Amino acid sequence: MIGEPLLEVRDLSITFRTPAGVAQAVTGSSFTIAPGERVGMVGESGSGKSLTGLSLLGLLPPAAEVSGEVLLDGRNLLATPERELRAVRGREVSMIFQEPMTALDPVFTVGQQISATFRAHRGVGRAEAKRRAIDLLGEVGIPEPARRFREYPHQLSGGMRQRAMIAMALVCEPRLLVADEPTTALDVTIQAQVLELIAQLSRDRGTAVLLITHDLGVVAETCDRVLTMYAGQIVERCSTDDALEFPRHPYTSGLLAAIPRPGVAAEDLRSIPGRVPSPVDLPPGCRFGPRCDHHQPRCDEAQELTEAAPGRWVRCCRHAELDLPGAVEMIG
Amino acid sequence: MLRLLGTRLAAVIPTLLFATFTIFGLQHIGPADPATLVLGENATEERIAEVREQLGLNDPLVVQYGKWVGRVATGDLGGSIIRTEQVSTIIGRALPTTAQLVLSGVTISVLIGIPLGILAATRANRATDVAVTSGSAIGVSIPNFWLALVLITAVAINWGLVPARGFATLSDGVGEAFRHTILPAFVVSMSGIAIVTRQVRGAMIEALNAPSVRTHRAKGLPWRTIVWKHALRNSAVTIVTVVGLLVNTTLGATVVVESVFAIPGMGSRVIGAASARDFPVIQGVVLTYVLIVLAINLIIDIAYRIIDPRIS
Ligand SMILES: Nc1ncnc2c1ncn2[C@@H]1O[C@H](COP(=O)(O)OP(=O)(O)OP(=O)(O)O)[C@@H](O)[C@H]1O
Ligand code: SF4
Ligand SMILES: [Mg+2]
Numbered sequence: 001m002i003g004e005p006l007l008e009v010r011d012l013s014i015t016f017r018t019p020a021g022v023a024q025a026v027t028g029s030s031f032t033i034a035p036g037e038r039v040g041m042v043g044e045s046g047s048g049k050s051l052t053g054l055s056l057l058g059l060l061p062p063a064a065e066v067s068g069e070v071l072l073d074g075r076n077l078l079a080t081p082e083r084e085l086r087a088v089r090g091r092e093v094s095m096i097f098q099e100p101m102t103a104l105d106p107v108f109t110v111g112q113q114i115s116a117t118f119r120a121h122r123g124v125g126r127a128e129a130k131r132r133a134i135d136l137l138g139e140v141g142i143p144e145p146a147r148r149f150r151e152y153p154h155q156l157s158g159g160m161r162q163r164a165m166i167a168m169a170l171v172c173e174p175r176l177l178v179a180d181e182p183t184t185a186l187d188v189t190i191q192a193q194v195l196e197l198i199a200q201l202s203r204d205r206g207t208a209v210l211l212i213t214h215d216l217g218v219v220a221e222t223c224d225r226v227l228t229m230y231a232g233q234i235v236e237r238c239s240t241d242d243a244l245e246f247p248r249h250p251y252t253s254g255l256l257a258a259i260p261r262p263g264v265a266a267e268d269l270r271s272i273p274g275r276v277p278s279p280v281d282l283p284p285g286c287r288f289g290p291r292c293d294h295h296q297p298r299c300d301e302a303q304e305l306t307e308a309a310p311g312r313w314v315r316c317c318r319h320a321e322l323d324l325p326g327a328v329e330m331i332g
Numbered sequence: 333m334l335r336l337l338g339t340r341l342a343a344v345i346p347t348l349l350f351a352t353f354t355i356f357g358l359q360h361i362g363p364a365d366p367a368t369l370v371l372g373e374n375a376t377e378e379r380i381a382e383v384r385e386q387l388g389l390n391d392p393l394v395v396q397y398g399k400w401v402g403r404v405a406t407g408d409l410g411g412s413i414i415r416t417e418q419v420s421t422i423i424g425r426a427l428p429t430t431a432q433l434v435l436s437g438v439t440i441s442v443l444i445g446i447p448l449g450i451l452a453a454t455r456a457n458r459a460t461d462v463a464v465t466s467g468s469a470i471g472v473s474i475p476n477f478w479l480a481l482v483l484i485t486a487v488a489i490n491w492g493l494v495p496a497r498g499f500a501t502l503s504d505g506v507g508e509a510f511r512h513t514i515l516p517a518f519v520v521s522m523s524g525i526a527i528v529t530r531q532v533r534g535a536m537i538e539a540l541n542a543p544s545v546r547t548h549r550a551k552g553l554p555w556r557t558i559v560w561k562h563a564l565r566n567s568a569v570t571i572v573t574v575v576g577l578l579v580n581t582t583l584g585a586t587v588v589v590e591s592v593f594a595i596p597g598m599g600s601r602v603i604g605a606a607s608a609r610d611f612p613v614i615q616g617v618v619l620t621y622v623l624i625v626l627a628i629n630l631i632i633d634i635a636y637r638i639i640d641p642r643i644s
Contacts, residue, residue: 057550082555090552102543106642107565117551152641168551 005032006175006208007056012068014051014060014232016279023279025051027232029068030305035175036206038199040219040240042255043229044276049212052229053178056210057093058085072176091121094169098181100161104153110137111149114168121172136167141197159190163197170201177202180212195222216252217259220244220327228252231277231287234305237313244327248314251288253324261327286316294322333634340633344626351622352404356397358618359387359611370413370609383413387611409616414608419616422601427620428501430586430597432509436517437524437582442575444521445528452529453536454559464529471526476585480519480592487515497594516593520585524578531574535567542566568639576632580625 014026026048033039041049054060055070058077070077072092077085089095097103105113114136115129122129130149137145140163153161162182169177179198183191199222202209211223219226219240226243228236228251236249247253257270274291283289285300292299298317305315316322359366367383368375388396403410409419452464488496494515500508539545540563548558564571587599594600598617605613637643 059546059549086552086554088552089550095547095550097543097547099543103547105544105548105562105566107568107640108562116553120551120553120557154642165547168547 006035006037006073007033008069008071008074009052009056010069010071012052012055012070013066014048014055015065016063017065018280020278021280024232024282025064025279026055028305029229029232029234031227031234031237033176033208033210036202036208037225038202038209038211038223040216040223040226041210041212041229042214042216042219042226044214046231046276046279047229048232049214049229050180053095053180053210053212056176056178057089057095058082059089059095087121090117090169090174091172092174093176093178094172094174095178095180096162096165096169096182099185100158100165101153101185103165104161106153109150109152110156110164111151114149114164114171117168118171132171133167136171137164140164140167140170140201141193142167158186159194162186162190162194166194166197166201170205170207173205174207176208176210178210178212181214182211183218184213191218192221198222215259216243216255217261220259228255231282232279233287233315234313235288235315237305238311242312246326247324248308248312248319248322249288249316250292250294250322250324253326256327257325259327288316294318336634336637340630344630347626348622352401352619353397355615355618355622356400358615360393365389366609366611370611386411386413404619409619410612412605412610412613414605414610414613419612422613423598423616423620426596426598426601426617428503429499429595430583430590430599432501432513433499433517433520433586433590433595433597434579434582436513437520437585438575438578440517440521441524441528441578441582445525446532446571448525448529449532450536450559450564452533453540453563456533456537461533465533468526468529471529472523474522476519476522477588477592479522480516480589483515483519484593499593499595499597516586516589516595519589520582523585524582527578527581528571528574531570532567535570536563539563539566569636572635572639573632576628576635579628583621583624 009029009031012026012029013024016023016025029048029052031039041052043049051060051064055066055078056072058070058080060066066078068078072088077088080088104110111130111133114133115126118124118129118132119126124132134145134149137148142148142160142163148156148160148164153164156164166182177198182198183194186194195218198209198211201207209223211219213219216226223240226236226238226240227234228243228249230251236243236247236252238248243252244256247256251272254270254272258272272291277283277287277290283300284302286292286295286303289295289299296318301317303315303317305313308314308319365380366387367380367389370383371379384390388399391399407420409423411418412422415422448464448468452461455461484496487493494511498512500512502509536559540559545558545563548562586597587603589595590597590599591603598620602614602617604610605617
């Protein structure tokens with residue numbers, strides 16, 4: 001990577017005290033995002049993706065206990081007071097969510113919600129904010145933007161709602177967009193369109209994106225680099241091409257085998273056997289150990305994220321000796 | 333909107349029919365002859381025959397009901413048996429008094445209840461919330477007549493701040509009206525404050541936990557905008573419902589409170605008429621109550637559609 005990163009996450013850990021014990025939702029996460037770069041974050045449900053995303057806006061739930069640093073232009077958002085964070089949210093860093101129907105406010109029009117963001121940060125008048133919102137609705141591919149401006153979220157289709165969410169997130173030209181499963185709730189054909197829209201807007205405007213998903217296929221189409229999360233830890237961090245062609249972590253390889261692809265029936269997709277460990281009861285050694293086909297006694301020691309090759313980081317002591325199948329072999 | 337109003341009004345008709353039937357039936361419930369009930373056991377035959385004639389009791393029931401509904405529909409509620417006055421005149425005098433009391437009471441409930449509910453919701457399960465919630469639990473359980481007597485003794489008699497009895501409407505001057513209204517209005521608002529607080533708290537907690545609140549925060553909106561604009565707007569349906577129902581319960585509360593404060597409103601009239609068995613007055617007042625409740629429900633129903641864009 002060239003130049004200063006826009007965002008640098010250092011040793012981020014997030015825990016919760018629960019009746020069952022301390023839940024380790026995120027443990028020792030470190031990664032960077034360069035200006036304009038699109039980074040994917042994949043992992044199964046409960047691996048800590050959403051919490052990581054929320055931490056980039058200083059939006060963690062009040063019960064979360066957090067350590068480490070989230071540096072935006074060198075400023076630690078985890079130590080920034082709420083008042084100043086408000087100036088960051090929606091202007092420097094924006095976020096869109098999985099379910100646009102519930103993420104949008106049902107009793108305000110789409111236009112009001114987009115304008116409100118613009119007005120809150122730019123202090124412009126109603127008319128100017130409206131003009132800007134209508135322009136943006138057009139840019140995200142919503143037909144008849146002036147009419148849609150006046151409509152309520154329930155009057156839009158799922159895909160249009162997510163486009164409106166994207167317009168709302170981008171209205172202040174933020175430098176980083178956190179997209180948390182933005183297409184999971186949409187039809188397959190709409191999914192591809194919305195992903196393409198995010199990628200295109202990111203290219204055109206130089207907006208960096210953290211794309212959170214449980215589907216490596218989504219990352220493959222959109223992102224430059226990928227972070228694989230398992231049970232609160234980053235287990236592999238590398239370029240998308242590397243991850244797809246030669247995954248170094250058995251979990252990444254397992255996710256690749258589960259990507260839906262042409263010519264393979266859904267029931268033939270190999271999903272990883274076993275279940276994600278509970279965050280209050282994690283294995284002391286490799287957290288993936290209980291589900292790993294390559295497990296050996298030395299895997300029962302805590303695994304560190306180590307640099308396997310320039311720009312390639314893997315949390316697996318056996319990464320050098322394993323020859324894991326990537327997406328290419330699977331298709332071939 | 334007009335069509336909606338039409339269908340809603342049509343839907344009210346069965347309720348109204350049932351209500352008129354019940355109200356008309358009032359004087360025929362019970363074993364005694366209504367005329368004897370009115371005049372007492374020692375009345376002369378001629379007097380009883382006279383009152384039977386006046387009440388139209390010699391016709392068959394259906395005819396009586398039909399005649400009564402026909403008269404009532406044109407606004408003729410008949411004459412009082414005890415006083416030499418038309419029932420509509422009595423109601424016309426009492427209604428503004430009660431309306432002033434009810435509206436003042438509801439206003440106090442809303443002005444105190446909504447901020448308290450919001451305060452409790454934004455501090456859910458913390459000390460302020462616990463204090464507000466238990467306070468409102470006490471609020472609902474205080475009997476109105478007891479609170480009225482305590483306040484009359486303390487504020488009106490001992491401190492002499494306001495009159496202990498009687499009433500003045502706005503037509504008697506704002507200052508005078510205020511001095512007479514404040515104490516009874518506070519009494520009738522008491523359980524309303526508690527109800528509004530509790531309902532607003534519940535609705536606001538739900539609204540503040542909605543996923544859209546996270547979106548608003550992610551946009552960088554200030555917390556007070558999220559609370560006072562977005563969450564409050566999302567709670568509006570609940571608030572309108574509660575306030576509407578509150579008008580009805582407060583109206584009920586005025587019956588006792590008007591008696592304790594000797595306020596010449598609908599409540600005093602209906603109690604006076606009940607002990608004198610003055611059926612036309614009872615029927616007139618109860619019918620007015622029914623019409624008010626139906627009107628309130630209609631207003632709530634229409635307000636929903638204006639407030640919540642999802643109901644169409
Ligand atoms: N407020 C909370 N209190 C306790 N535990 C929490 C809380 N929020 C999240 N967690 C736990 O943190 C872990 C990570 O949650 P997170 O939402 O980040 O997962 P995710 O990777 O986004 O999963 P999904 O794919 O289901 O969205 C989960 O195990 C969850 O149970
Ligand atoms: S450390 Fe061992 S158990 Fe863990 S992923 Fe690597 S091979 Fe599998
Ligand atoms: Mg999530």
